[in-house]
Amino acid sequence: MTRPYPHWIVAPTIPARFVREMLAQLRLDNGARATLLGRCDLPREALRDGYRVAPLNYRALSRLAVGVGADEAFGFFARPVPPGSFEQLLRLLVHLPTLADAFDEAARFYKLFDDAPPWRLERGAKTARLLLTPRPGAQTDSVLWPHMLLLALWHSGSWLVGETLPLRRIVLPQALSSFTAQTRFLFGRQPGFGTQALLELPAANLQAPLMRRPAEAARFARRLLPAVIAPGPLASFEARLRGLLCAAEPFAGLSELEAAKALGISRQTLARRLAALGISFLGVRDELRRDLACTLLARGSVSVARLAERLGYSEPSAFQRAFKQWTGLPPGAYRGGRR
Template sequence: MHLVRGMLEGARAQGRAPEPLLRAAGIAPELLAVDSARVTSAQYIALFRALMMALNDEALGLLSRPIKRGGLELLTRSALGSRDLEAALRRVCLGFTVLQDDVHTELVREGALAGLVITAHPGTRPARFLHEFLLRVMWRLAAWLAGGSLKVQRFEFAFEQPAHVNDYGLVFPASLRFGQAHTAFWFDAKRLPRAFSRDEAAVRSFIASWPASVIAPKREREGMDARVRAQLQHHLQADERWPGLADIAQSLHVSAATLQRQLAASGTSWQALKDELRRDMAIARLATGLTHFATLADELGFSSAAAFQRAFKTWTGSPPGAYRARLLSEQG
């Protein structure tokens, strides 16, 4: 829940109660106190939108002055007409400096790498979540400017390694360095001189996808983990039965052993991907209906309702009954 808590920091600093914002996103406020609780991507995106509209601030109240709605579009449009990616990124850095007073953004080179560096101004102490948030926004914007993908070599953070560091791999898929003088992401400098080809139609499409394109972006490349998740969803749409490892391996034309090795190389496993999808489906079903736990357990491929309830508590920190009861009470 650290991401949800971080998103709410700006609103709380302005004296706003978080409960209405959480309810608007379909998140039970009580879950804020549960470290192991999880929310779906859809709920996370809904919370971002609720905060952005309530505060009229695309920086969610995390900066000393708001970036009013339209700020991201302004940054994006500032890059139009650039000759190459380097010129586009430098325009974006300059534009962001104009929009706020708390951090400085700069495109730099370090040997074979180029980096977009975020440095706090003297006398300011931006919240840790602001570093995470700005890094994600700038990276996804840079990826869009680069044509849709930009492989990062490493991410750097201007704070010490947090307790929830294991969650970072899902959001920042590269080498991580903490305790740095600045927050930054680094990529192959050979990308900088490539021609910039984004146009007005592309800008409109990118802005229309905000904030989902930043919070839950499509994968830059289809790794085996993404292919497995896609196959799981495909099987579930075509058949009520949950597929097994052998079924997915056959669909991908590899052996089960090869599939497991490739998933391990991606930093995940068959069970982890299966549980991730089951968790998201369970949360969505509990939030929208009164399905019996036995039925839900069967839909999610569990041997019994008790097995499902144990797994759900492991995933979210709350039993499914208590989780649904809180949702229903909050919804009135």
């Protein structure tokens, strides 16, 4: 009998566009790019739209990219940010009185590398906004940059005050609406779309005192990269559904009616509550299957036929068709490229 997978094991995979943009900023030739991908156990197909990258491979690539480029900002600023700069900044920020002061001071710090602050803080009576101010070009056209910067601000602010900052809204440019699922995973909530990327927080949280000491900065700096590519805190109802599907046998093998019954609600109520979160039952189930399949194929630890059986497909050919729809590659080519 196959051991059930807890929902936290099935980490969300990352779209190829994030990888492509990161490497584009390094301005490597084809040979150097292939070598860098190979060191992270990624094939050249990892740059194709539709390809999905497992979080461990993406984390390895991110760390190597910082080393190769000698730039913590992955080349998105006008000038490189030397490795170690973020840790040093944290050591300075912890001496400030409030979170608002820390956000303002950090923006001034990064202005040194880009001639203008990369964000600004707008404060109202009840709400505050961290608005990104991208330069025309790579920052404006990027999917990676607004996700990376907003996540870094949220996680760093949460670390400074010692608790997760409540997000009232996360807004991204309308052009990024096709990445809604990825944004939901990373922030743990449904994004909105507009003309400018921003985080909206309760204004009162900006007056929170900073709780950290300089000696803690190095550890957090090392943990930031894994944090920004990890799933955000999902709504409890969605987390319950994901856990239920991950524990099913075969994996994610429950029907919508079976899942509703296990949750103690009607099928209509299940559909309505998921729709309120901007998702669907079939969407959640397929994403779980896709991410587990990508992870196991990347490890090379299971045959295609066995994986199809584990995911509840009656025939390997049905799984192969589904996997090609998810990633643009048949499972054999996906695994072969990684090897």
